[in-house]
Amino acid sequence: MTSPDGPRLGRTGPLPPAGRRSVRPDEVSWPVAGLARRLGGALELATVVVEDFGDAGYDDLERPALSFGPEKVIAEAAMLAHTAYGASPQTDLRVQELVGRLAPRARSTAALGDMALRPEIVVKRAVPHVLLTGLGSQDAEFDDFAADRCATILGHAADEPATVLAERRWLCSLWPRLPQVAPVPLRGSTLERALDLRSESREDAYGLTHMLFYVTDFGRRPPDGDLVREPRAVLADVEGLLARYLDHGDYDLVGELLMAWPELGVPWSPAAAFAFRLLGAVEDEVGLLPCGNVDPVRLSRLTGSERTRYARAMSYHTALVMGFLCAATLRARLPGAVGTAAPAGWRRFRELIDPDDTSHWLAAFDASPQMTKASLAPLVRDLVLTQAMRQHDLARAGEALAVAARLGMPSSAMTRAVSDRLWALDRASRVAGRRARAPIGASRSI
Numbered sequence: 001m002t003s004p005d006g007p008r009l010g011r012t013g014p015l016p017p018a019g020r021r022s023v024r025p026d027e028v029s030w031p032v033a034g035l036a037r038r039l040g041g042a043l044e045l046a047t048v049v050v051e052d053f054g055d056a057g058y059d060d061l062e063r064p065a066l067s068f069g070p071e072k073v074i075a076e077a078a079m080l081a082h083t084a085y086g087a088s089p090q091t092d093l094r095v096q097e098l099v100g101r102l103a104p105r106a107r108s109t110a111a112l113g114d115m116a117l118r119p120e121i122v123v124k125r126a127v128p129h130v131l132l133t134g135l136g137s138q139d140a141e142f143d144d145f146a147a148d149r150c151a152t153i154l155g156h157a158a159d160e161p162a163t164v165l166a167e168r169r170w171l172c173s174l175w176p177r178l179p180q181v182a183p184v185p186l187r188g189s190t191l192e193r194a195l196d197l198r199s200e201s202r203e204d205a206y207g208l209t210h211m212l213f214y215v216t217d218f219g220r221r222p223p224d225g226d227l228v229r230e231p232r233a234v235l236a237d238v239e240g241l242l243a244r245y246l247d248h249g250d251y252d253l254v255g256e257l258l259m260a261w262p263e264l265g266v267p268w269s270p271a272a273a274f275a276f277r278l279l280g281a282v283e284d285e286v287g288l289l290p291c292g293n294v295d296p297v298r299l300s301r302l303t304g305s306e307r308t309r310y311a312r313a314m315s316y317h318t319a320l321v322m323g324f325l326c327a328a329t330l331r332a333r334l335p336g337a338v339g340t341a342a343p344a345g346w347r348r349f350r351e352l353i354d355p356d357d358t359s360h361w362l363a364a365f366d367a368s369p370q371m372t373k374a375s376l377a378p379l380v381r382d383l384v385l386t387q388a389m390r391q392h393d394l395a396r397a398g399e400a401l402a403v404a405a406r407l408g409m410p411s412s413a414m415t416r417a418v419s420d421r422l423w424a425l426d427r428a429s430r431v432a433g434r435r436a437r438a439p440i441g442a443s444r445s446i
Helices: 035-053 070-084 093-105 109-117 119-134 139-152 160-173 203-217 231-248 252-258 260-264 268-284 296-301 302-334 346-351 362-367 371-375 377-392 396-406 412-437
Strands: none
Touching: 035 070, 035 093, 035 302, 070 093, 070 109, 070 119, 070 302, 093 119, 093 231, 093 260, 109 119, 109 139, 119 160, 139 160, 160 203, 203 231, 203 252, 203 260, 231 252, 231 260, 231 296, 231 377, 231 412, 252 260, 252 268, 252 302, 260 412, 268 302, 268 362, 268 371, 268 377, 296 371, 346 371, 346 377, 346 396, 371 377, 377 396, 377 412
Protein backbone atom coordinates (compact mmCIF):
# COMPACT_ATOMS: atom_id res chain seq x y z
CA MET A 1 0.00 0.00 0.00
CA THR A 2 1.10 3.52 -0.58
CA SER A 3 1.88 6.13 2.02
CA PRO A 4 -1.04 7.52 4.05
CA ASP A 5 -1.30 10.79 2.19
CA GLY A 6 -5.01 10.72 1.45
CA PRO A 7 -7.67 12.84 3.12
CA ARG A 8 -9.04 11.89 6.50
CA LEU A 9 -12.18 9.83 6.25
CA GLY A 10 -15.19 11.35 7.87
CA ARG A 11 -17.36 9.62 10.44
CA THR A 12 -20.33 9.79 8.11
CA GLY A 13 -20.70 8.77 4.50
CA PRO A 14 -22.93 6.82 2.17
CA LEU A 15 -23.07 3.82 4.48
CA PRO A 16 -26.28 1.85 4.80
CA PRO A 17 -28.12 2.45 8.06
CA ALA A 18 -26.93 0.28 10.90
CA GLY A 19 -29.26 -2.12 12.59
CA ARG A 20 -30.40 -4.20 9.63
CA ARG A 21 -30.68 -7.88 10.36
CA SER A 22 -27.69 -8.74 8.16
CA VAL A 23 -25.24 -6.81 10.34
CA ARG A 24 -25.01 -9.62 12.86
CA PRO A 25 -21.50 -10.81 13.71
CA ASP A 26 -22.86 -13.78 15.65
CA GLU A 27 -24.37 -15.11 12.42
CA VAL A 28 -20.95 -15.42 10.79
CA SER A 29 -18.68 -18.26 11.86
CA TRP A 30 -15.16 -17.58 13.08
CA PRO A 31 -12.93 -17.12 11.19
CA VAL A 32 -15.07 -14.97 8.94
CA ALA A 33 -16.97 -17.23 6.56
CA GLY A 34 -15.61 -17.57 3.06
CA LEU A 35 -12.17 -16.01 3.44
CA ALA A 36 -11.04 -17.43 0.09
CA ARG A 37 -14.22 -16.16 -1.55
CA ARG A 38 -13.67 -12.68 -0.14
CA LEU A 39 -10.03 -12.72 -1.24
CA GLY A 40 -11.06 -13.82 -4.72
CA GLY A 41 -13.50 -10.92 -4.92
CA ALA A 42 -10.77 -8.45 -3.93
CA LEU A 43 -8.43 -9.86 -6.59
CA GLU A 44 -11.16 -9.65 -9.22
CA LEU A 45 -11.83 -6.02 -8.30
CA ALA A 46 -8.10 -5.25 -8.36
CA THR A 47 -7.92 -6.57 -11.93
CA VAL A 48 -10.81 -4.32 -12.97
CA VAL A 49 -9.32 -1.31 -11.17
CA VAL A 50 -5.95 -1.80 -12.87
CA GLU A 51 -7.74 -1.72 -16.23
CA ASP A 52 -9.63 1.43 -15.20
CA PHE A 53 -6.90 3.44 -13.50
CA GLY A 54 -3.58 1.71 -14.17
CA ASP A 55 -2.74 3.84 -17.21
CA ALA A 56 -3.86 7.38 -16.36
CA GLY A 57 -5.03 7.28 -12.75
CA TYR A 58 -8.09 9.23 -11.66
CA ASP A 59 -8.63 12.99 -11.76
CA ASP A 60 -11.33 14.30 -9.45
CA LEU A 61 -12.17 17.80 -10.63
CA GLU A 62 -14.60 18.50 -7.78
CA ARG A 63 -12.30 17.26 -4.99
CA PRO A 64 -8.74 17.30 -6.33
CA ALA A 65 -7.39 15.87 -3.08
CA LEU A 66 -9.06 12.58 -3.99
CA SER A 67 -7.24 12.30 -7.31
CA PHE A 68 -4.54 9.65 -7.66
CA GLY A 69 -1.99 8.56 -10.21
CA PRO A 70 -1.69 5.15 -11.87
CA GLU A 71 1.34 4.25 -9.74
CA LYS A 72 -0.86 4.10 -6.62
CA VAL A 73 -3.22 1.54 -8.11
CA ILE A 74 -0.36 -0.49 -9.60
CA ALA A 75 1.53 -0.63 -6.30
CA GLU A 76 -1.50 -1.62 -4.22
CA ALA A 77 -2.63 -4.28 -6.68
CA ALA A 78 0.89 -5.74 -6.90
CA MET A 79 1.09 -5.91 -3.10
CA LEU A 80 -2.26 -7.67 -2.97
CA ALA A 81 -1.09 -10.22 -5.56
CA HIS A 82 2.13 -10.77 -3.55
CA THR A 83 0.23 -11.22 -0.29
CA ALA A 84 -2.48 -13.42 -1.76
CA TYR A 85 -0.33 -15.88 -3.72
CA GLY A 86 -0.12 -19.18 -1.90
CA ALA A 87 -2.70 -18.21 0.71
CA SER A 88 -5.41 -20.28 -0.99
CA PRO A 89 -5.30 -22.63 -3.99
CA GLN A 90 -8.71 -21.26 -4.97
CA THR A 91 -7.31 -17.81 -5.68
CA ASP A 92 -3.90 -18.44 -7.25
CA LEU A 93 -5.30 -18.37 -10.79
CA ARG A 94 -6.78 -14.94 -10.13
CA VAL A 95 -3.41 -13.80 -8.84
CA GLN A 96 -1.79 -14.81 -12.12
CA GLU A 97 -4.49 -13.01 -14.11
CA LEU A 98 -3.84 -9.87 -12.10
CA VAL A 99 -0.08 -10.22 -12.65
CA GLY A 100 -0.68 -10.31 -16.40
CA ARG A 101 -2.60 -7.03 -16.27
CA LEU A 102 -0.02 -5.39 -14.02
CA ALA A 103 3.24 -6.33 -15.74
CA PRO A 104 3.15 -3.92 -18.73
CA ARG A 105 1.95 -1.08 -16.53
CA ALA A 106 4.48 -1.61 -13.73
CA ARG A 107 7.28 -1.49 -16.35
CA SER A 108 5.83 1.25 -18.54
CA THR A 109 7.56 4.18 -20.17
CA ALA A 110 6.14 6.38 -17.43
CA ALA A 111 7.71 4.15 -14.78
CA LEU A 112 11.09 4.32 -16.54
CA GLY A 113 10.84 8.11 -16.77
CA ASP A 114 9.99 8.46 -13.09
CA MET A 115 12.92 6.28 -12.10
CA ALA A 116 15.25 8.34 -14.27
CA LEU A 117 14.06 11.79 -13.21
CA ARG A 118 12.41 11.49 -9.77
CA PRO A 119 14.79 9.94 -7.24
CA GLU A 120 12.31 10.45 -4.41
CA ILE A 121 9.97 7.79 -5.86
CA VAL A 122 12.47 5.34 -7.37
CA VAL A 123 11.93 2.77 -4.61
CA LYS A 124 8.15 3.00 -4.83
CA ARG A 125 8.28 2.59 -8.60
CA ALA A 126 10.52 -0.46 -8.21
CA VAL A 127 8.29 -2.27 -5.69
CA PRO A 128 5.64 -3.53 -8.17
CA HIS A 129 8.34 -4.80 -10.55
CA VAL A 130 10.09 -6.71 -7.75
CA LEU A 131 6.83 -8.24 -6.52
CA LEU A 132 5.83 -9.29 -10.03
CA THR A 133 9.27 -10.82 -10.56
CA GLY A 134 8.74 -12.91 -7.46
CA LEU A 135 5.44 -14.07 -8.94
CA GLY A 136 7.14 -15.31 -12.11
CA SER A 137 6.85 -12.28 -14.38
CA GLN A 138 10.38 -11.50 -15.62
CA ASP A 139 11.84 -8.47 -17.40
CA ALA A 140 15.65 -8.55 -17.33
CA GLU A 141 16.17 -5.18 -19.01
CA PHE A 142 13.85 -3.32 -16.63
CA ASP A 143 15.39 -5.24 -13.73
CA ASP A 144 18.89 -4.04 -14.61
CA PHE A 145 17.80 -0.43 -14.88
CA ALA A 146 15.67 -0.47 -11.71
CA ALA A 147 18.40 -2.18 -9.68
CA ASP A 148 20.93 0.44 -10.78
CA ARG A 149 18.60 3.32 -9.84
CA CYS A 150 17.67 1.80 -6.48
CA ALA A 151 21.28 1.02 -5.57
CA THR A 152 22.18 4.63 -6.34
CA ILE A 153 19.38 5.96 -4.13
CA LEU A 154 20.11 3.58 -1.26
CA GLY A 155 23.79 4.47 -1.38
CA HIS A 156 23.06 8.05 -0.29
CA ALA A 157 22.05 9.48 3.07
CA ALA A 158 18.35 10.12 3.59
CA ASP A 159 16.48 11.85 6.39
CA GLU A 160 13.39 9.64 6.18
CA PRO A 161 10.76 8.41 8.67
CA ALA A 162 11.04 4.89 10.04
CA THR A 163 8.27 3.57 7.79
CA VAL A 164 10.18 4.64 4.67
CA LEU A 165 13.36 2.99 5.96
CA ALA A 166 11.39 -0.16 6.74
CA GLU A 167 9.93 -0.17 3.23
CA ARG A 168 13.42 0.07 1.74
CA ARG A 169 14.70 -2.78 3.89
CA TRP A 170 11.68 -4.84 2.89
CA LEU A 171 12.46 -4.25 -0.79
CA CYS A 172 16.09 -5.27 -0.27
CA SER A 173 14.97 -8.48 1.43
CA LEU A 174 12.92 -9.42 -1.64
CA TRP A 175 15.46 -8.45 -4.29
CA PRO A 176 18.86 -10.19 -4.42
CA ARG A 177 20.10 -7.46 -6.78
CA LEU A 178 20.31 -5.04 -3.82
CA PRO A 179 22.61 -5.20 -0.77
CA GLN A 180 20.91 -7.19 1.99
CA VAL A 181 20.34 -5.39 5.29
CA ALA A 182 20.48 -7.36 8.52
CA PRO A 183 17.37 -6.85 10.67
CA VAL A 184 18.10 -4.30 13.36
CA PRO A 185 15.59 -2.31 15.41
CA LEU A 186 14.43 0.94 13.84
CA ARG A 187 15.05 3.21 16.81
CA GLY A 188 12.20 5.39 17.96
CA SER A 189 9.63 3.56 15.84
CA THR A 190 6.47 1.80 16.97
CA LEU A 191 8.47 -1.43 17.02
CA GLU A 192 10.45 -0.05 19.96
CA ARG A 193 8.15 2.44 21.70
CA ALA A 194 4.45 2.68 22.48
CA LEU A 195 2.29 4.77 20.20
CA ASP A 196 0.98 7.98 21.76
CA LEU A 197 -2.79 7.48 21.73
CA ARG A 198 -3.28 10.97 23.09
CA SER A 199 -2.66 12.08 19.53
CA GLU A 200 -5.56 11.87 17.07
CA SER A 201 -3.18 11.57 14.11
CA ARG A 202 -4.47 9.20 11.45
CA GLU A 203 -0.96 9.18 9.95
CA ASP A 204 0.42 7.70 13.18
CA ALA A 205 -2.06 4.85 12.93
CA TYR A 206 -1.11 4.26 9.31
CA GLY A 207 2.55 4.36 10.31
CA LEU A 208 2.01 1.50 12.75
CA THR A 209 0.09 -0.65 10.26
CA HIS A 210 2.60 -0.05 7.46
CA MET A 211 5.56 -0.78 9.73
CA LEU A 212 4.06 -4.18 10.48
CA PHE A 213 3.42 -4.77 6.77
CA TYR A 214 7.08 -4.31 5.95
CA VAL A 215 8.76 -6.13 8.84
CA THR A 216 6.49 -9.18 8.44
CA ASP A 217 6.22 -9.06 4.63
CA PHE A 218 2.44 -8.73 5.03
CA GLY A 219 2.35 -11.71 7.38
CA ARG A 220 4.54 -13.97 5.24
CA ARG A 221 7.34 -14.12 7.83
CA PRO A 222 7.82 -13.41 11.57
CA PRO A 223 9.32 -10.03 12.54
CA ASP A 224 12.44 -11.64 14.06
CA GLY A 225 15.16 -9.10 14.80
CA ASP A 226 12.91 -6.10 14.11
CA LEU A 227 10.44 -6.15 16.98
CA VAL A 228 11.87 -4.80 20.24
CA ARG A 229 8.56 -4.71 22.09
CA GLU A 230 6.54 -7.78 22.99
CA PRO A 231 3.89 -8.53 20.32
CA ARG A 232 1.12 -8.15 22.89
CA ALA A 233 2.40 -4.68 23.79
CA VAL A 234 2.12 -3.68 20.14
CA LEU A 235 -1.36 -5.19 19.99
CA ALA A 236 -2.37 -3.12 23.03
CA ASP A 237 -1.76 -0.01 20.93
CA VAL A 238 -3.59 -1.58 18.01
CA GLU A 239 -6.65 -2.32 20.16
CA GLY A 240 -6.79 1.30 21.29
CA LEU A 241 -6.71 2.42 17.67
CA LEU A 242 -9.27 -0.23 16.76
CA ALA A 243 -11.78 1.35 19.16
CA ARG A 244 -11.07 4.80 17.76
CA TYR A 245 -11.61 3.85 14.12
CA LEU A 246 -14.62 1.66 14.79
CA ASP A 247 -16.10 4.79 16.35
CA HIS A 248 -15.16 6.77 13.24
CA GLY A 249 -16.56 4.11 10.91
CA ASP A 250 -13.18 4.07 9.14
CA TYR A 251 -13.14 0.54 7.72
CA ASP A 252 -9.96 1.16 5.75
CA LEU A 253 -7.95 1.60 8.94
CA VAL A 254 -9.91 -1.02 10.87
CA GLY A 255 -8.96 -3.59 8.23
CA GLU A 256 -5.30 -2.61 8.28
CA LEU A 257 -5.21 -2.69 12.08
CA LEU A 258 -6.73 -6.17 12.18
CA MET A 259 -3.87 -7.48 10.07
CA ALA A 260 -1.62 -7.08 13.13
CA TRP A 261 -2.91 -10.34 14.65
CA PRO A 262 -1.98 -12.65 11.76
CA GLU A 263 1.19 -10.66 11.11
CA LEU A 264 2.37 -11.18 14.69
CA GLY A 265 0.96 -14.70 14.98
CA VAL A 266 -1.07 -13.93 18.12
CA PRO A 267 -4.53 -15.48 18.70
CA TRP A 268 -7.42 -13.16 17.97
CA SER A 269 -8.63 -11.10 20.91
CA PRO A 270 -12.40 -10.74 21.48
CA ALA A 271 -12.22 -7.17 20.16
CA ALA A 272 -10.35 -8.19 17.02
CA ALA A 273 -12.69 -11.13 16.37
CA PHE A 274 -15.72 -8.87 16.77
CA ALA A 275 -14.31 -6.21 14.45
CA PHE A 276 -13.36 -8.75 11.80
CA ARG A 277 -16.81 -10.34 11.86
CA LEU A 278 -18.32 -6.87 11.63
CA LEU A 279 -16.31 -6.06 8.49
CA GLY A 280 -17.45 -9.34 6.95
CA ALA A 281 -21.09 -8.67 7.78
CA VAL A 282 -20.99 -5.12 6.41
CA GLU A 283 -19.22 -6.29 3.25
CA ASP A 284 -21.91 -8.93 2.73
CA GLU A 285 -24.65 -6.35 3.23
CA VAL A 286 -23.22 -3.63 1.00
CA GLY A 287 -21.45 -5.84 -1.53
CA LEU A 288 -18.20 -3.90 -1.09
CA LEU A 289 -16.61 -2.79 2.14
CA PRO A 290 -17.71 0.87 2.20
CA CYS A 291 -15.47 3.91 2.31
CA GLY A 292 -16.33 7.33 3.72
CA ASN A 293 -14.96 9.21 0.70
CA VAL A 294 -18.05 8.71 -1.47
CA ASP A 295 -20.32 11.77 -1.66
CA PRO A 296 -23.88 10.33 -1.82
CA VAL A 297 -25.31 13.50 -3.37
CA ARG A 298 -22.74 13.47 -6.11
CA LEU A 299 -23.20 9.75 -6.64
CA SER A 300 -26.96 10.18 -7.03
CA ARG A 301 -26.60 12.67 -9.86
CA LEU A 302 -24.11 10.58 -11.82
CA THR A 303 -25.25 7.92 -14.26
CA GLY A 304 -23.86 5.03 -16.27
CA SER A 305 -20.12 4.50 -16.61
CA GLU A 306 -19.36 7.86 -14.97
CA ARG A 307 -21.19 6.77 -11.81
CA THR A 308 -19.45 3.39 -11.79
CA ARG A 309 -16.03 4.94 -12.30
CA TYR A 310 -16.52 7.45 -9.50
CA ALA A 311 -17.79 4.85 -7.03
CA ARG A 312 -14.97 2.47 -7.93
CA ALA A 313 -12.28 5.16 -7.59
CA MET A 314 -13.52 6.16 -4.14
CA SER A 315 -14.07 2.65 -2.77
CA TYR A 316 -11.54 0.29 -4.29
CA HIS A 317 -8.83 0.80 -1.68
CA THR A 318 -10.98 -0.31 1.26
CA ALA A 319 -12.10 -3.38 -0.71
CA LEU A 320 -8.46 -4.27 -1.37
CA VAL A 321 -7.68 -3.88 2.34
CA MET A 322 -10.25 -6.58 3.03
CA GLY A 323 -8.38 -8.76 0.55
CA PHE A 324 -5.08 -8.17 2.37
CA LEU A 325 -6.72 -9.06 5.67
CA CYS A 326 -8.26 -12.27 4.32
CA ALA A 327 -4.98 -13.36 2.71
CA ALA A 328 -3.01 -12.80 5.92
CA THR A 329 -5.68 -14.63 7.92
CA LEU A 330 -5.71 -17.63 5.58
CA ARG A 331 -1.94 -17.87 5.85
CA ALA A 332 -1.71 -17.52 9.64
CA ARG A 333 -4.49 -19.97 10.62
CA LEU A 334 -4.78 -18.46 14.10
CA PRO A 335 -7.02 -19.88 16.83
CA GLY A 336 -10.24 -18.10 17.70
CA ALA A 337 -10.80 -15.31 20.14
CA VAL A 338 -9.52 -15.60 23.69
CA GLY A 339 -10.00 -13.20 26.56
CA THR A 340 -11.37 -12.54 30.04
CA ALA A 341 -15.00 -11.63 30.43
CA ALA A 342 -16.16 -8.78 32.65
CA PRO A 343 -19.81 -9.77 33.18
CA ALA A 344 -20.75 -6.76 35.28
CA GLY A 345 -19.16 -4.15 33.10
CA TRP A 346 -20.65 -4.07 29.65
CA ARG A 347 -24.12 -2.85 30.66
CA ARG A 348 -22.84 0.32 32.34
CA PHE A 349 -20.46 1.07 29.47
CA ARG A 350 -23.30 0.51 27.00
CA GLU A 351 -25.34 3.12 28.89
CA LEU A 352 -22.52 5.64 28.41
CA ILE A 353 -22.56 5.36 24.62
CA ASP A 354 -24.06 8.37 22.83
CA PRO A 355 -27.80 7.61 22.48
CA ASP A 356 -27.74 9.10 18.97
CA ASP A 357 -24.98 6.78 17.78
CA THR A 358 -25.99 4.83 14.64
CA SER A 359 -22.67 3.07 14.06
CA HIS A 360 -22.55 -0.41 12.59
CA TRP A 361 -20.47 -1.63 15.53
CA LEU A 362 -23.20 -0.65 18.01
CA ALA A 363 -25.97 -2.45 16.14
CA ALA A 364 -23.72 -5.50 15.89
CA PHE A 365 -22.86 -5.35 19.58
CA ASP A 366 -26.52 -5.06 20.62
CA ALA A 367 -27.35 -8.11 18.50
CA SER A 368 -24.57 -10.21 20.05
CA PRO A 369 -25.09 -12.96 22.64
CA GLN A 370 -24.64 -12.08 26.31
CA MET A 371 -21.33 -13.93 26.62
CA THR A 372 -19.94 -12.02 23.64
CA LYS A 373 -21.05 -8.73 25.17
CA ALA A 374 -19.32 -9.63 28.42
CA SER A 375 -16.05 -10.43 26.65
CA LEU A 376 -16.27 -7.11 24.78
CA ALA A 377 -16.56 -4.94 27.91
CA PRO A 378 -12.97 -3.59 27.51
CA LEU A 379 -13.67 -2.67 23.88
CA VAL A 380 -16.92 -0.87 24.75
CA ARG A 381 -15.13 0.96 27.57
CA ASP A 382 -12.51 2.17 25.09
CA LEU A 383 -15.22 3.11 22.60
CA VAL A 384 -16.93 5.21 25.28
CA LEU A 385 -13.60 6.94 25.97
CA THR A 386 -12.77 7.68 22.34
CA GLN A 387 -16.32 8.88 21.71
CA ALA A 388 -16.32 11.09 24.81
CA MET A 389 -12.98 12.67 23.91
CA ARG A 390 -14.11 13.23 20.32
CA GLN A 391 -17.18 15.02 21.64
CA HIS A 392 -15.20 16.85 24.37
CA ASP A 393 -17.41 15.24 27.02
CA LEU A 394 -14.88 15.08 29.83
CA ALA A 395 -17.43 14.12 32.47
CA ARG A 396 -18.42 11.01 30.50
CA ALA A 397 -14.77 10.08 29.99
CA GLY A 398 -14.16 10.42 33.73
CA GLU A 399 -17.21 8.29 34.52
CA ALA A 400 -16.03 5.51 32.18
CA LEU A 401 -12.63 5.50 33.87
CA ALA A 402 -14.27 5.39 37.29
CA VAL A 403 -16.50 2.47 36.33
CA ALA A 404 -13.49 0.56 35.01
CA ALA A 405 -11.61 1.21 38.25
CA ARG A 406 -14.55 0.03 40.40
CA LEU A 407 -14.72 -3.17 38.36
CA GLY A 408 -10.99 -3.75 38.73
CA MET A 409 -10.51 -3.94 34.97
CA PRO A 410 -6.92 -3.90 33.70
CA SER A 411 -5.88 -0.63 32.12
CA SER A 412 -5.47 -0.29 28.36
CA ALA A 413 -3.51 1.98 26.06
CA MET A 414 -6.68 4.03 25.64
CA THR A 415 -7.44 4.35 29.38
CA ARG A 416 -3.87 5.44 30.05
CA ALA A 417 -3.97 8.01 27.26
CA VAL A 418 -7.31 9.48 28.37
CA SER A 419 -6.28 9.49 32.04
CA ASP A 420 -3.13 11.41 31.17
CA ARG A 421 -5.05 13.96 29.11
CA LEU A 422 -7.55 14.54 31.91
CA TRP A 423 -4.73 14.88 34.46
CA ALA A 424 -2.88 17.33 32.21
CA LEU A 425 -6.02 19.36 31.66
CA ASP A 426 -6.68 19.51 35.40
CA ARG A 427 -3.13 20.67 36.10
CA ALA A 428 -3.25 23.25 33.31
CA SER A 429 -6.51 24.57 34.77
CA ARG A 430 -4.95 24.90 38.22
CA VAL A 431 -1.93 26.75 36.84
CA ALA A 432 -4.17 29.05 34.81
CA GLY A 433 -6.31 29.73 37.89
CA ARG A 434 -3.29 30.68 40.02
CA ARG A 435 -2.03 33.02 37.33
CA ALA A 436 -5.44 34.66 36.99
CA ARG A 437 -5.49 35.35 40.76
CA ALA A 438 -1.94 36.72 40.88
CA PRO A 439 -1.63 40.52 41.35
CA ILE A 440 -0.51 42.48 38.30
CA GLY A 441 3.29 42.55 38.18
CA ALA A 442 3.69 39.59 40.53
CA SER A 443 5.99 36.72 39.63
CA ARG A 444 4.21 34.06 37.56
CA SER A 445 6.70 31.27 37.94
CA ILE A 446 5.22 27.94 38.95
